Amino acid sequence: MLRINFWSGLAVTALATALLVWVIPTHGGGGFSFGLPPQLVATIGAWIMLISAVTLVMVSIAQKVRSREPLLQGVDLSGIWHQTWPFLYVLLFICLAIYLPLTWIAPLLIGGLLFILGERRWLVYLLCTLTPTAGLYILTVYLMRIGVV
Amino acid sequence: MPEFGALYNAFSTALGWESIAVILGGVLLGYVVGVIPGLNRAVAIAIAIPLTFYMSPYAAISFLIGLSKGTAAGSAVSAILLNTPGESSSAATCLDGYPMARDGRPRTALKIGLLASVIGDLLATLLLIAVAIPFAAVALKFGPYELAAILVFALVFIAGMAGGSFLKGMAAGGLGIILGTVGMDPETGAMRLTFGYIELMEGVPILPLVIGTLALSEMFVQLDEYRRNRGQKAINLSDNQQDDLSWPEFRKTLPTIFRGTAIGAFVGALPGLGPSVGSFMSYGAAKRAAKDPERFGKGDPRGIAASESADNAVIPASYIPLFGLGIPGSVSAALLVGAFMIHGITVGPLMLREQPEMLFSIFSGMLVASLIMLAVGWYGLRIFARITNIPSHIVIPIVIFLCLAGIQVQGYGTFGLLVVFGFSILGYFLKKFDYSFVTFLVAFIVTPMLELNLRQSIILSGSDPAILLDRPIAAFFVVLTLLLLLRFAWTGLKQRKKTVPNAD
Known part of the structure; x- marks a missing residue:
């Protein structure tokens, strides 16, 4: 589970970063608004993803270091x-x-x-x-x- | 209080032939799906939603609720005869159900499971009716501040309680929020995350999303598991005269059933916990309360009664936050929201004001569904026992076909097929890597409502957070959300500290 947490956390971190840096600013919509800017809720969602995933990765690394488990394992192609x-x-x-x-x-x-x-x-x-x-x-x-x- | 006339009309509708036929169809289909291992409630509802498109809103919802109840009761059959639960929530039933069936008492075990299911379901439905209406009446007095605060609280609560890691739950919720914002911004008219596709203008279509993430992805998971679990054989029902449930034996299980119902109803009313938690909690409570706990796990009828009553009580109880506040607390409730949306109905407290007859008809239909469930389960015991022998390699290809056909029938075309495929990949990873699916789905469904209430709150307050001082209920939920976040983070850290020495 530690390895799964680490790698999936890394993938979510990458996805959330891409969303925050490129997808939402480019395709999230724009325009003047009195209340909520069109991108705000999606940006909050992406930040939630990023913070959760980064924390998950950090915690997994810390646990892996303590348990002395390797981060990489042979890939089962079959x-x-x-x-x-x-x-x-x-x-x-x-x-x-x-x-x-x-x-x-x-x-x-x-x-x-x-x-x-x-x-x-x-x-x-x-x-x-x-x-x-x-x-x-x-x-x-x-x-x-x-x-x- | 609801008027007598409205209640009379609701029961007249629910007891009409058309209504009974639809509910019977739902319960029967649900039973069959529940009995077949690998097919679960979410898969059944996701595939059945397209079938309801041409039904009246009441018929559609009654059909889906009947289906949901039927799967919960049916899943006990495969748990008892095959030692493989049709639903994960029936896993606790295996503990005593299968040993009892193996000892030559499969019919007794099935009947205890059925009666516990029906009693749990019926009592929890009555509780739903008693609680949801006053709940909705109070919720109608809430403004956008309160609703926004409650929705955020519910999302955090579900992420923390839906099982697995809180961080993963939050990440899945974040993705659900992002997907929930896709489409035209209601204030500025700007297109958000549509990438030029006109099909996404009104948001990510809910049907391809639920079919992809729930049904099709589940088939991919099943295909992966088929390699390991092929060739299971179910226990057959014999003509043994000794194998039948007697009144004294059933009477002994009644306290366990009532306790299980209470636990299931409590767990169901809390968003995110789900029937698996309810059935295992109930099983544990029954074992602790027993004078002879060593008999549990060796074919004790109270074990079956405990898990099945709680499992079935969770479902109606999980509709309390749905009808009371508009917050789906479980996957099946979230799917019902999707069905309501397809039929142009906003589910939640507003139903009490705008469509009270519809709401009461659904409640009456739920009571009728409980009774139909008893009749179907009692007389169809032998048939359902045979269905457990259908191998999954026959079921999987047909379900995959039904997933694609459901999309085509609704006219989503190639775009819909590609969307369903994309979401099946997402669903597969959510399941494989244990990211809370319920948080993802609930976040996706409640985001438009959350955004609307947030927008209204910001406009009304002029972006001044001090407004919370004048809105004690909203302030209470904001503080509660912060406390929950701290609590889940602290619990998660403590658990990880505990698990590390074991890893060494």
């Missing part, structure tokens, strides 16, 4: 891959959904993931892919009348 591929898989189908309706690609999305997760029974494929797809089709085409999405 673990990272297991955590990353689902995101890439869904992103692929989101990209496909730009060009094709989700109803068309839904059987592939569900079936592909079932296959990756080890399912091999054709009846399960049939039920799991066709039922939700048919449900979406009936909902959008016949009930909502917005066409195939």
Whole structure:
């Protein structure tokens, strides 16, 4: 947990700094106001993030020094891959959904993931892919009348 | 006090066939979701919000409340039969529920869990009705100073109490505040953090945010965990005649149920604590109060009764700050705010003045939902026991599809899909690195209200903080917030000092 606190705190510190230095001043809006300037609440939020994250990093460093734990540890590439591929898989189908309706690609999305997760029974494929797809089709085409999405 | 006519109309609405059908649908769906390990209340509500878009506001909210109650009761089934809680709040139920089921008494364990859930839920709903209305009546007298101070206090309180590290909770809250300011500034008309996207003009759309951070991210977490937990088998319900709940056995659990309900209602009324804290506190209290505490953890019915009654009492009680002050105290309450927003209703004390019939109808619907929950759980025991055997590798792909379909059906298009994907990454990191999700979500939801009240306070007072001297309630909450900050910081430091020697 110490290592997680340290690295996540560092990431939040970087994000909060970027927000304070660039994002909020550039994109936070401007203009004259009687009450609250448009950027003020977002800036307060970013300062809360920054102060909390910096404190978290400092406390984690102090604890690590006391417990003599290393800050760096060997990266488990296989673990990272297991955590990353689902995101890439869904992103692929989101990209496909730009060009094709989700109803068309839904059987592939569900079936592909079932296959990756080890399912091999054709009846399960049939039920799991066709039922939700048919449900979406009936909902959008016949009930909502917005066409195939 | 509410008029008799308004109460009569509310109950007439709640007892109508359409209302009962909607609540029944919600409870049934909630039960199924609760029974399936890995799917939790937040995922269910996030996915179901798009389904409610075409319902009337009352039907939509009743459906979601029924769903929320159903998941809480259903999660006990997988905890008892599979030793895997459908919700983390049912983890305490596993301690005695699974040993009892393993000893050949699964039906008895399930019935105790169900009755404890229904009694806890029903009593806490009555408490909500009794407390929320006078609470809202007082809150209506508050001005912007008081409301701003209470909202800041609630955010700090939630960050500190929502579990995990206070610093992480504050950081998550900060991010929620920033995202809550996205969109057009109501005073100057300036675009804030929209990066030129017209879709963000009215703020970050709540539906992609909740579906991404709650549902889709949870599926990514489940996919990661699937590697480790595949191949679990549930205990089947047998036709053993000895395995049924008798009145003397149930009577023995009643004091535990009432105690658990009281603890759950107290925990639920405090924003941020959540049902897990309630169920474990109740379990601990039941064990301490027992003459034979050594029986706990070995299949004692009082263990199930304690955790389930508290778990289910937390949910209605967590709506007390929501309906009384407009502050969502839990993830499910925050999601309800989202559903209210979609239907154009501002939830909070104003409902009492502007839509009293709607408020009373929701309360009546909650009571009806408790009774439907009993009927569904009692007669559907065998079916729900079978559902626990649905493997997660079948559930996950379908839920991912439902997440994307929910966004497409609402017409958010490609932008919505990308937003949901972005928020799923954020949600994944919040969960993996233990940053308080509830603080993030509550901060995001209350920021527009906080900003409005802060703006009004600054304009009315001419930026003079001395105004607090004339507003004792606001001053009280400001002082309380500062004390809380000091307290949480001090507690955090003390805990860290304690943990370091262990690390050595």
